[in-house]
Structure formats: structure tokens, C-alpha cells
Amino acid sequence: DVKVTQSSRYLVKRTGEKVFLECVQDMDHENMFWYRQDPGLGLRLIYFSYDVKMKEKGDIPEGYSVSREKKERFSLILESASTNQTSMYLCASSSGTGIPKDYGYTFGSGTRLTVV
Amino acid sequence: DAKTTQPTSMDCAEGRAANLPCNHSTISGNEYVYWYRQIHSQGPQYIIHGLKNNETNEMASLIITEDRKSSTLILPHATLRDTAVYYCIVRVSTASKLTFGTGTRLQVTL
Numbered sequence: 001d002v003k004v005t006q007s008s009r010y011l012v013k014r015t016g017e018k019v020f021l022e023c024v025q026d027m028d029h030e031n032m033f034w035y036r037q038d039p040g041l042g043l044r045l046i047y048f049s050y051d052v053k054m055k056e057k058g059d060i061p062e063g064y065s066v067s068r069e070k071k072e073r074f075s076l077i078l079e080s081a082s083t084n085q086t087s088m089y090l091c092a093s094s095s096g097t098g099i100p101k102d103y104g105y106t107f108g109s110g111t112r113l114t115v116v
Numbered sequence: 117d118a119k120t121t122q123p124t125s126m127d128c129a130e131g132r133a134a135n136l137p138c139n140h141s142t143i144s145g146n147e148y149v150y151w152y153r154q155i156h157s158q159g160p161q162y163i164i165h166g167l168k169n170n171e172t173n174e175m176a177s178l179i180i181t182e183d184r185k186s187s188t189l190i191l192p193h194a195t196l197r198d199t200a201v202y203y204c205i206v207r208v209s210t211a212s213k214l215t216f217g218t219g220t221r222l223q224v225t226l
Contacts, residue, residue: 004159033213033214035216040218042216042217042218042219043160043216045213045214045215048213058213090159090160092159092160092214104150104152104162104165104214105152105160105162105214106162107159107160107161108159109158109159110157110158110159
């Protein structure tokens with residue numbers, strides 16, 4: 001089975017801290033994504049990456065950055081955590097583009113981050 | 117990507133078929149219909165996808181109308197474990213970005 005593993009299930013951080021959320025996938029997928037999910041707002045795309053060292057902004061990139069130094073790992077960085085970044089963060093990966101039998105995204109279990 | 121419209125919530129009795137509709141009237145010829153579901157406190161899970169023809173796998177069936185403006189996800193024998201939020205997404209296969217709406221909350225009851 002494809003596995004997308006997020007390093008922490010629950011995390012509590014203080015306002016102003018630099019926070020790293022780690023995501024690792026084991027299927028050699030080219031594409032990786034970070035979403036956040038909030039009640040009533042659904043899943044919103046923060047950043048995504050099509051290849052190593054490549055990144056693109058999603059719909060809500062403000063206050064976040066990402067790093068993809070290796071194909072299997074995609075990190076989300078909160079440069080200075082704020083209370084409005086308290087949320088569920090979900091990482092996903094998918095195989096390359098244009099494949100008719102593309103089975104879509106595989107998601108991790110999520111990290112519930114609380115900023116106090 | 118085309119926009120989709122789904123009912124906010126639905127109920128289904130255990131053992132009965134759950135039919136979840138999705139409207140995607142602005143779908144383009146090269147856009148696929150994808151279905152995901154999210155069980156409480158877990159990441160979304162891929163269910164099925166299709167372009168024009170009806171599709172079936174071990175989890176569900178996908179019925180796409182001839183004009184492709186709407187589709188229905190069918191869970192043939194719903195169980196309590198199928199209680200989840202179901203997302204219908206339209207996406208060009210060569211475009212990797214998925215945009216989730218608010219989905220349909222399916223409640224399966226005894």
C-alpha cells in the first residue's frame with residue numbers, strides 16, 4: 001500500500017515559534033501537497049511541489065513556506081506560528097501527470113496543530 | 117477545473133444502497149470526475165474516478181450521465197463504516213491540483 005506518513009498526529013506550539021511539519025511518501029510519487037482543513041471551510045491548498053526543489057503556491061500560502069530537498073519528503077514550515085494557524089494539516093502525494101489510470105491522491109492521517 | 121454541486125447531507129439505512137449525486141454542468145471534455153471520502157479524523161481516501169463510461173470497483177460504482185453534466189456515486193450496500201463526507205471533484209488528469217468543495221455528509225444508520 002502507498003503510505004504517506006506525517007511525523008506527528010498532534011502538536012502544540014507557542015505563538016511566534018518556527019514550526020516544521022514533515023511528510024514522507026514511499027511510492028516514488030512526483031507530486032506532493034499540503035492542505036489545511038478547518039470546520040466549514042473544507043480543505044484548502046497551501047503549497048504543492050511537482051518535483052524536487054520545485055514548489056508552487058496554492059490558494060492560501062501566506063505565513064507558510066515549504067521545502068522539498070528529496071523526492072520522498074515535503075516539509076511545511078510555519079515561520080512564526082500564530083493562533084489563526086491552529087488547524088488540521090494534511091499532506092498528500094500523487095503520481096505524475098497525464099496518466100489515464102491515475103488513482104489520484106493518497107493522503108496522510110493529518111497533523112492537528114494547536115498554536116497557543 | 118469545473119465547479120461541482122453536492123447536497124450538504126444525506127441519510128441512508130445500513131444495508132441499502134447509498135446514491136450520492138453530483139452536478140458538474142460546466143465540465144470540459146478532458147475533465148475526469150473523481151470521488152473521495154473522508155472519515156472523521158482521517159485524511160481523504162480515493163474511491164473512484166471516470167471520464168465518460170460508468171466505472172465500478174470494489175468500493176463503489178460511478179454512473180456518469182451521457183452529457184457528463186452530472187454523476188452519481190453508488191455504495192451498493194452501505195455500512196456504518198461508510199459514514200463520512202464524500203467529495204466529488206472534477207479535474208483534468210494532467211493537472212495535479214485537486215480542489216475540494218464542502219462535500220456531502222453521509223450518515224448511515226441502523
